[in-house]
Amino acid sequence: MSQSPDATPTARPYYSPPSASSRPQPANLADILERVLDKGIIIAGDIRVNLLDIELLTIKIRLLIVSVDKAKEMGIDWWRNDPMLNGEERTLADENRALRERIEALEAKESGD
Amino acid sequence: MTETGRYLYAIARDLDPQVLAEVPALAGGRLEVVEHRGLTAVVSSVDLEEYGEDGLRRNLENLPWLEEVARGHDAVVQATATRAPTAPLRLATICLDDDGVRERLDAWHDALEEVLDRVEGRREWSVKVFARPRPAQVAADSPPAAVSGAAYLQRKKAETQAREADEGTAVAVADEVHAALAARSVAGRRLAPQDPRLTGRADRMLHNGAYLVEADEGDAFATLVDELATAHPDVVVECHGPWPPYSFATLEQP
Numbered sequence: 001m002s003q004s005p006d007a008t009p010t011a012r013p014y015y016s017p018p019s020a021s022s023r024p025q026p027a028n029l030a031d032i033l034e035r036v037l038d039k040g041i042i043i044a045g046d047i048r049v050n051l052l053d054i055e056l057l058t059i060k061i062r063l064l065i066v067s068v069d070k071a072k073e074m075g076i077d078w079w080r081n082d083p084m085l086n087g088e089e090r091t092l093a094d095e096n097r098a099l100r101e102r103i104e105a106l107e108a109k110e111s112g113d
Numbered sequence: 114m115t116e117t118g119r120y121l122y123a124i125a126r127d128l129d130p131q132v133l134a135e136v137p138a139l140a141g142g143r144l145e146v147v148e149h150r151g152l153t154a155v156v157s158s159v160d161l162e163e164y165g166e167d168g169l170r171r172n173l174e175n176l177p178w179l180e181e182v183a184r185g186h187d188a189v190v191q192a193t194a195t196r197a198p199t200a201p202l203r204l205a206t207i208c209l210d211d212d213g214v215r216e217r218l219d220a221w222h223d224a225l226e227e228v229l230d231r232v233e234g235r236r237e238w239s240v241k242v243f244a245r246p247r248p249a250q251v252a253a254d255s256p257p258a259a260v261s262g263a264a265y266l267q268r269k270k271a272e273t274q275a276r277e278a279d280e281g282t283a284v285a286v287a288d289e290v291h292a293a294l295a296a297r298s299v300a301g302r303r304l305a306p307q308d309p310r311l312t313g314r315a316d317r318m319l320h321n322g323a324y325l326v327e328a329d330e331g332d333a334f335a336t337l338v339d340e341l342a343t344a345h346p347d348v349v350v351e352c353h354g355p356w357p358p359y360s361f362a363t364l365e366q367p
Binding site (some may be wrong): 028035 | 118121124143161164166169170173179180183184186187190200201202203204205206207208209213217221225228239250260277280284296302303305306307311312319353356359360362363364
């Protein structure tokens with residue numbers, strides 16, 4: 001784990017390369033989508049598009065049900081490693097804990113907004 | 114002739130439009146600015162076939178399109194934010210013409226000024242904490258064939274309890290990391306942990322924090338993250354940034 005915030009404002013990589021799990025991408029798509037779809041200022045323009053229809057949760061679900069073959073073509077194969085998706089055991093306790101944290105996160109988000 | 118609209122990326126103050134000359138706009142367009150009452154909107158023209166209401170409804174469902182636009186939007190916001198106080202706009206904010214853009218700058222003028230005051234000279238850092246995956250059980254000392262049903266269940270139970278204890282500790286560590294980072298920032302927010310299906314990682318995200326940090330304190334902040342990572346080898350701490358202040362540029366909605 002190490003990152004060196006660049007002092008010059010021109011060439012400034014988002015990604016801190018040395019971290020063990022970094023991917024060879026400028027910034028990970030999840031982070032970008034989270035910010036451009038869920039953060040930032042909302043000003044209604046003349047073109048009305050309901051981003052609620054594509055909120056992150058929905059996108060995730062859509063990512064899941066998007067044709068598996070197509071996703072494979074695109075190199076998206078994370079479900080192979082996801083215990084929730086590849087049929088590995090997932091206990092009730094795990095589920096409950098995940099839900100509790102989700103609620104906490106939502107509450108934290110609510111109070112932070 | 115096709116109809117075009119004005120796509121808005123960000124609103125800035127004291128922005129020299131020259132600095133955007135080399136930055137690519139969406140859809141092969143060119144970045145321009147619309148200035149009004151001391152605010153500068155960064156815009157480019159987009160085809161309403163692609164970016165009109167029908168086009169967007171269709172295209173936003175198309176992941177490669179969405180990815181390209183999200184990255185393009187972010188690149189422009191990033192370029193703007195490194196040069197001037199910047200309020201990033203949400204993806205797909207589109208007006209029909211420059212008059213429409215000026216109307217928005219007028220209507221939101223005071224609130225936008227407040228946002229720009231808040232983020233000026235500051236950067237957003239993302240710090241995530243992941244549960245370190247538990248090493249796989251070594252099965253060599255207990256060949257499966259020789260294990261009775263009761264012993265097997267007992268072992269399973271012990272494994273589950275150990276895992277839960279680990280994760281309980283990890284959650285406490287995440288709280289501690291957040292508290293330490295928030296104390297060193299102008300503002301800190303806990304965002305919803307990202308779903309593993311979106312991050313593509315098997316290890317669970319315990320904390321997804323965003324921190325607004327003075328631009329000249331980025332090094333000190335990064336050092337603190339390193340110290341926290343070293344102090345807590347039981348979790349994985351990752352720091353990315355700096356980002357434009359997406360998580361801290363929020364308007365009070367009327």
